[in-house]
Amino acid sequence: MARTYTAAEVADEATCPEERVHWMTSIGLLTPDENGRFTFGAVLSVKMAIALLATSVPAESIERAAAEGLLKFQRTDEYLPYQPGPLSSRTFAEFQASAGPRARLLPAIFEVLGLPKPDPNAPIHADEEALFERFLEAWAMAPDEDALIRAARLMAAGTRAATGGWMDLQDEQVAEPARERLLRGELEEFPDDVRVGFTKVTRLAPDMFLWLSARYLEQRSVSGIVEGFERYLATRGLAPIPEPPSPPAIVFVDLSGFTRLTRERGDESAVVAATSLQRHADAVATRLGGRLVKLLGDGAMLRLADAAVGVEAAFDLVSTMSSEGAPSPHAGVHSGPVIERDLDVFGQTVNLASRIADVAGPGEVLASEAVVEAAGKVIFGFERIQDARLQGFPDPIPLYRVVRAGP
Template identity: 25%
Template sequence: MEALPRQRLLVLAGCDDARLDDLEQRQIIGPGVHGYSLSDVSRLRLILALQDAGIGPDILAEGLRRKIFSFEFASQVMFEPVSMTSASVADEVAAGTVDLDTLNGLRASASLPPLSAERSLREDDLEFVRLIAECMQLGASAAGMERVLRVFGHSVRRCVDTMRDLFRAEVEEPMLNAGLSYHHLLEISAAKRLALQRIGFRVLFLLQRRMLEEAVFDNIVGRLQDALREHGLEPEDEDSLPAVAFADLSGFAGLTHEIGDAPAAEKAARFEAIAQRLSCSFDGRIVKPLGDGVMMLFPDAASAVEASLSLVEQSRECDLPPVRVGVATGQVVPRDGDIFGRTVNLAARVSAVAGPSQTLVCLNTRTAAEAAVRGLAFQGLGAVSLKGFKDSVPLFAAQRRTSG
């Protein structure tokens, strides 16, 4: 293996010469028989991160001496490790790609830390800067990119946190519970960490590509339908308005006090999993999770009502707290992966007045669902005053129609 020159190691790890000298003198890190190697980049970056977290060189040296841990696993920290570059933001600004204030505003939207002008850039930060510049050249505004990056940052953070939690719970904790030392844990789990990262990266890519394809085709079909409709070639279908459903676990706050945060969170996760599966099976989707609830969007009222009733039933079978659901039908305003508008607000208010194991719907939801599905029945509850709505709203409790 070709040796890595010391100066190149300093650049790739983002370390200064004096700091590396100190680490070498304490025997925290040092060149091997053939000098430094690329694996030492990850090792040195990990050591610097530990120091930045407040773990000083004396403690690190003592931990190594007592074999509490080692850094032999450090070459297997990341599936695709990131190194530093010799480029700085000032170089990119001078090249006319993007100004620092705009760049840091966009980074903040993606939940990334700000960059200083003179500091060397990580490889991924350098590519981020250049991709932002490319987007601007293609006509994207800073405000538009902020909206996209805010959603990207939130969604990806949840993905990676979930991957981390899975690794801790399914790989590390069983090893620790079996009596394995932290020293051996870090070494043995390293290979599994890289394998799971590789799988996670690939699955995320496959899901994003699949969902993007669906979104692109859906957008094109919608545009073509609009064009045909404007020329009188396709009639408006008023019976196919989308429906929004809010569902949550009733009494969840009390349940948390009763059984504890972790068990309650597990029940909420099981509820979300059931909602995810059912919404998909009825051609809908979860727009966003709400802790102990979900907001779902369906192509029509019948799908929303059937999915909601199934959600109540299956949650009960899985020993979850009673589910309450509110459904409203009408146009929605899509924005940054979320939906807004009167229909969304109405569904949220309807769900707030629903009782345990109850699915409440509005009048137009009842009319459309009843016409499409013969097995549904609706009990009128009269007009109900809802917060934020001037006029009372007629509500109906949906249920399966019993035979006989």
């Protein structure tokens, strides 16, 4: 049976005065059961009303809209995939004191996760205490305390990107068309079938995230265990010593004339081009065993296993974008040592790949001498062009244009 809440408990969850809950009940925006209790959806309703008041909508306007049936908070429970359990019997400060020395990092971890820092004198939910106890225990063997902050930052960045993008997409595809019709006066109220569809997409997101993250963890676990076991067997003379890995390749692909495209064809055309670059860059990197490191507005940065694969990725991506009529795609490739931290990549190899891309012409892929020496000429050829002086590098850099080898 679903838990219900008193008005005071709703106010605690929504961090507002209890009078706000009573006010919303009096104007019909909240409906208690026969015992005067509320479902957790009331908390979401109160938060939405508080947000409306914060936008300078006066309380009198909310009361009038509620009276005329223009504002309703119905079925809010259906929008909430997660409902927290009861509040802890102890304050957050007491929880910290019991959770070990690294629990002092929890306020910073909350902040990195994008959540308000807990009030030391107020409780958090008991299930949240259990979750953070597991978090502290799971990372207990990490010698560097900063690892906990980094772990939280990684989880926050991935979750925020996935959920934010998911919600933006469902708003664009499901809710916005109906909302526009409502604002134009073509509808009397928000269509129930759209609300149901919106709810289905909202509630699907956590399940999809859990399933897909489990699949990714499985893939990484298998590859990591196999690699470690192979190296261990080699140290015991039971397997060949693995070849040292080749230095990775960094690829920058940019779209020239992005500002002009926006000016001449409008923002929507620029969005289409940037979205296409993201989709193709992610697909090419995944197909070739690399990854899309980041998007840079009108560009993308990829990390590939070695020089040959990096050249293939750059050439394929520039060719694909050119065939779609993208504004002057071009790329730069360099291979060498990098520093990888929290899914980002740093170092001189990255800087040089970026500078090479800057001097590539429309439809052109340029590579460094290190790439040419490591990649070979089985699939691609390399034409020496004039050495280039690149920002941040004191000496001229030898460059090569990548061309498709063979007939």
